[in-house]
Amino acid sequence: MARRLHGWIIPVLAFVLWELWSHAGTFPIDTVSRPSDIAVAGARGFADGSILLATWETIEAALFGLAIAAVLGILFGVILGLAPHLERVVGPSIDALRPVPSVALIPLALLMFGFGLRMEASVVAFASVWPILLVTIAAVRAIEPRLLEVARVLELSFASRMFKVVLPAALGRISVGLRIAGSISLVVAVTVEIVLNPRGLGYSMIAAQQSLRPDLMFAQLLWLGVLGWGLNSAMKRALDRWPGSAVPEEQP
Amino acid sequence: MNRLLRLRGVGAILFAATLLLLWQVLADFKLISPVFFPSPLRTVTELVRQIAEGLIWAPLVATLQRMFFGWALAALLGIILGAAIGSSRTARDYLEPLLEFLRPLPASAIIPPAILFLGLSNEMAITVIAFGAIWPVLLSSAHGFATIEPRLREVAEALCLSRRQLLVKMAVPGALPDILAGARVSLAIALILAVVTEMQASQPGLGQNILLAQRSLRSPELYAGIVSLGIMGFVLNHALIMIEQHFLRWRSVTA
Numbered sequence: 260m261a262r263r264l265h266g267w268i269i270p271v272l273a274f275v276l277w278e279l280w281s282h283a284g285t286f287p288i289d290t291v292s293r294p295s296d297i298a299v300a301g302a303r304g305f306a307d308g309s310i311l312l313a314t315w316e317t318i319e320a321a322l323f324g325l326a327i328a329a330v331l332g333i334l335f336g337v338i339l340g341l342a343p344h345l346e347r348v349v350g351p352s353i354d355a356l357r358p359v360p361s362v363a364l365i366p367l368a369l370l371m372f373g374f375g376l377r378m379e380a381s382v383v384a385f386a387s388v389w390p391i392l393l394v395t396i397a398a399v400r401a402i403e404p405r406l407l408e409v410a411r412v413l414e415l416s417f418a419s420r421m422f423k424v425v426l427p428a429a430l431g432r433i434s435v436g437l438r439i440a441g442s443i444s445l446v447v448a449v450t451v452e453i454v455l456n457p458r459g460l461g462y463s464m465i466a467a468q469q470s471l472r473p474d475l476m477f478a479q480l481l482w483l484g485v486l487g488w489g490l491n492s493a494m495k496r497a498l499d500r501w502p503g504s505a506v507p508e509e510q511p
Numbered sequence: 512m513n514r515l516l517r518l519r520g521v522g523a524i525l526f527a528a529t530l531l532l533l534w535q536v537l538a539d540f541k542l543i544s545p546v547f548f549p550s551p552l553r554t555v556t557e558l559v560r561q562i563a564e565g566l567i568w569a570p571l572v573a574t575l576q577r578m579f580f581g582w583a584l585a586a587l588l589g590i591i592l593g594a595a596i597g598s599s600r601t602a603r604d605y606l607e608p609l610l611e612f613l614r615p616l617p618a619s620a621i622i623p624p625a626i627l628f629l630g631l632s633n634e635m636a637i638t639v640i641a642f643g644a645i646w647p648v649l650l651s652s653a654h655g656f657a658t659i660e661p662r663l664r665e666v667a668e669a670l671c672l673s674r675r676q677l678l679v680k681m682a683v684p685g686a687l688p689d690i691l692a693g694a695r696v697s698l699a700i701a702l703i704l705a706v707v708t709e710m711q712a713s714q715p716g717l718g719q720n721i722l723l724a725q726r727s728l729r730s731p732e733l734y735a736g737i738v739s740l741g742i743m744g745f746v747l748n749h750a751l752i753m754i755e756q757h758f759l760r761w762r763s764v765t766a
Contacts, residue, residue, distance in 0.1 A: 263608075266606075352523070352527045365710065365722075366733055449619055453711055473627060484615070
């Protein structure tokens with residue numbers, strides 16, 4: 260128990276020193292703000308709903324993009340996983356697209372869709388489709404061949420072969436890809452907002468910084484940290500319960 | 512077998528060529544908007560022009576430099592912090608919860624406070640890149656240092672090695688495979704963040720060029736920028752894989 264408290268020492272000390280120092284005369288309060296002001300700005304932002312609205316805009320775009328990526332990634336992943344010959348022909352073209360940094364597509368997405376939800380979601384989808392696609396191909400390849408043989412012997416139709424054999428057998432591993440894509444989607448959504456899309460938490464942070472409201476900016480930054488941390492641990496817990504998804508632990 | 516492999520290679524090239532050709536034809540006949548999808552030939556012509564006139568080098572070098580400095584800083588700090596967390600229980604207790612909170616934070620979210628403290632400067636960009644790129648190195652270094660073979664510890668004790676000797680002679684080589692793998696992931700993140708900071712804070716580089724091309728609707732230039740960034744990411748990744756293999760030769764010999 261005492262060990263868990265140790266982790267609080269450095270952050271709490273930092274905030275206390277920051278607060279104390281901010282009351283000294285030479286402190287640049289206009290640019291750096293102080294913890295008590297940040298708490299007030301955060302409370303106001305929550306009370307008038309502006310922070311929650313921005314949060315929803317960000318999550319909406321992340322989920323929208325993630326949904327597109329999941330549909331495309333699982334669809335093409337299953338096809339390419341079941342047809343290794345096709346994969347060898349198409350694979351190199353896919354590999355050529357993969358190293359393109361997703362953020363390089365922000366201007367292109369802006370050109371096509373203009374500002375708003377669709378351009379943000381398209382960049383999110385491009386960034387998060389890769390882990391889903393690669394994991395799905397690997398998951399479908401790893402399906403016990405006898406299961407596929409049984410499906411053939413039972414003369415299952417294509418649809419029931421997909422939904423009764425292939426997808427249930429591969430879903431455990433696919434969920435690992437979805438989890439990776441999930442954390443990518445939030446990061447990319449915030450990045451698109453910070454760079455140029457005028458909506459969501461990323462944009463309201465930049466707007467707060469540019470309108471000299473460092474208190475509001477820091478409040479939103481802390482909230483974003485809590486959000487990312489919460490989503491991360493929620494996803495971890497949900498997927499740990501999922502049968503067959505032996506999530507490799509990334510922590511030391 | 513060899514013939515089959517060659518056949519597949521030809522198939523893969525044919526597939527890619529067909530896609531590009533289809534794109535070229537569709538663009539030539541204006542079936543797809545030449546503003547959104549300029550024909551591949553126009554993109555290549557633009558890229559060749561930029562290389563021939565030497566226009567591409569200044570932004571390319573600026574982006575590479577920014578990425579490299581941020582990455583180097585991240586690697587240095589990541590290895591040191593990771594070593595501390597991996598080899599000392601106390602350091603882990605004090606630092607781990609804080610790092611667990613910071614890690615899921617989108618690196619680009621650091622941009623507004625970074626601008627606040629450092630202005631729209633190169634230092635700001637490098638700080639943001641380092642913050643984002645540190646995590647893979649830090650985690651893999653912590654993991655590498657935490658999992659030193661217990662028998663090696665016993666050997667070190669038997670040889671009466673000091674703590675520093677233990678670190679340099681056993682822990683670092685043991686953690687190296689993990690660290691190098693982490694550094695490769697970090698480099699990809701560093702490239703992304705270099706582009707992000709260039710777009711957001713108007714630092715000169717390929718990222719800014721792409722954005723400017725979009726603003727003036729010069730789409731071949733936009734595509735040329737995206738292609739050069741893709742090639743850059745590809746080359747860097749493979750360069751690091753080669754470095755990894757070079758440094759880890761001893762592993763395949765002993766294994």
